[in-house]
Amino acid sequence: MSRFLNNRLNKISPYVPGEQPRDKRYIKLNTNENPYPPSEAAVRSVTKKALRGLRLYSDPDCDSLSKAAAECFGVSKDCVLPTNGSDEALAFCFAAFCDCGAVFPDVTYGFYKVFADLFGVEYEQIPLDNDFAVNVQRFSGVGRTVFLANPNAQTGIYLDEREIERIVKSNKNNVVVIDEAYIDFGGKSAVGLIDQCDNLVVVRTLSKSRALAGARVGFALASKALTDDLKRVKFSFNPYNINSLSEQLAVAALRDTEYFESTCKAVAATRDRLSAELRAIGCTVLPSKANFVLAKSPTVGGADLYKRLKDAGILVRHFGDERIADFVRITVGTDEQTDILLSVIKNTEGV
Ligand SMILES: *Cc1c(COP(=O)(O)O)cnc(C)c1O
Numbered sequence: 001m002s003r004f005l006n007n008r009l010n011k012i013s014p015y016v017p018g019e020q021p022r023d024k025r026y027i028k029l030n031t032n033e034n035p036y037p038p039s040e041a042a043v044r045s046v047t048k049k050a051l052r053g054l055r056l057y058s059d060p061d062c063d064s065l066s067k068a069a070a071e072c073f074g075v076s077k078d079c080v081l082p083t084n085g086s087d088e089a090l091a092f093c094f095a096a097f098c099d100c101g102a103v104f105p106d107v108t109y110g111f112y113k114v115f116a117d118l119f120g121v122e123y124e125q126i127p128l129d130n131d132f133a134v135n136v137q138r139f140s141g142v143g144r145t146v147f148l149a150n151p152n153a154q155t156g157i158y159l160d161e162r163e164i165e166r167i168v169k170s171n172k173n174n175v176v177v178i179d180e181a182y183i184d185f186g187g188k189s190a191v192g193l194i195d196q197c198d199n200l201v202v203v204r205t206l207s208k209s210r211a212l213a214g215a216r217v218g219f220a221l222a223s224k225a226l227t228d229d230l231k232r233v234k235f236s237f238n239p240y241n242i243n244s245l246s247e248q249l250a251v252a253a254l255r256d257t258e259y260f261e262s263t264c265k266a267v268a269a270t271r272d273r274l275s276a277e278l279r280a281i282g283c284t285v286l287p288s289k290a291n292f293v294l295a296k297s298p299t300v301g302g303a304d305l306y307k308r309l310k311d312a313g314i315l316v317r318h319f320g321d322e323r324i325a326d327f328v329r330i331t332v333g334t335d336e337q338t339d340i341l342l343s344v345i346k347n348t349e350g351v
Helices: 006-010 038-044 048-057 065-075 083-096 111-118 160-171 224-234 246-253 256-281 303-313 335-347
Strands: 080-083 102-105 124-125 143-148 178-179 199-205 218-222 294-297 327-331
Touching: 006 111, 038 246, 048 246, 065 080, 065 218, 065 246, 080 083, 080 224, 083 111, 083 143, 083 178, 083 199, 083 218, 083 224, 102 111, 111 124, 143 160, 160 178, 199 224, 218 224, 256 294, 256 335, 303 327, 303 335
Parallel strands: 102 124, 102 143, 143 178, 178 199
Antiparallel strands: 080 218, 199 218, 294 327
């Protein structure tokens, strides 16, 4: 750290991404990437013409992407703000709506805390129940901006639409941000509530279910008024936030419904098989609607299991947070990767 760094950044603990090691080839099940490639139509959209087009700035209004997203998510185009990954949508929400402070669960996406610190937002972490479910009652009428991932990050546990509606409607005077990074793997989106709820922001991403993590495309979906607020942040920060190649990739990926549905279905089926087989050998597996499972061996600790799997060439994620320290988070891979993972776990001494 230099002596020039400002105080706020001096005190911040930046987000720690999952490791992306290059030392050898791993079966990579640690950052919830999609095991299948992006839509072939998306890949084909990056033509020579598109590359030559890089001479020009990208479209600051993201017109074609906003249109494609509006169609895909069933909202009006005025209700869509494309962002550089959904992380940027979340950052904009922290920048725009948090004078009143923020709340989020004690176990959730680690970036919420980092953004709160970065933007000087006071926050409270509301504990999940003992079974790791979000306690709807405790998120009702909180008087602060609510950030909830649904399905929740790290646990994979899903709240149904009625429970989300209860939280949104009980916080009428505060914005409620529902981060739906994993919704396509088995949940129902809250986006249908946008018309009735002028305090709801739904955040989506193409990183997980559309297999475009490297393209960095996400969205904020909300009433026109809230979307306009978020556009104020974007145009005060980075008007060209979506590069033109990513815009083309994203439009093509959003339109390829058939491929999208078949890969989401495959991931969900593998997830359910992985969960069942882990339970059959005595592991605790939280009920996941996401593309990962949080699992605990009856005998081997989380840090130890992470290490043993890494030694065997399989990367999973271990979090130090006290409440989930006994667990590892395993991204759902292909069936073949899952078979290898299961055989390694079954042969790990003491599991
Ligand atoms: C992966 C993830 C994101 C970030 O996704 P990007 O669109 O790649 O920035 C946001 N929220 C949650 C809960 C995630 O797991």
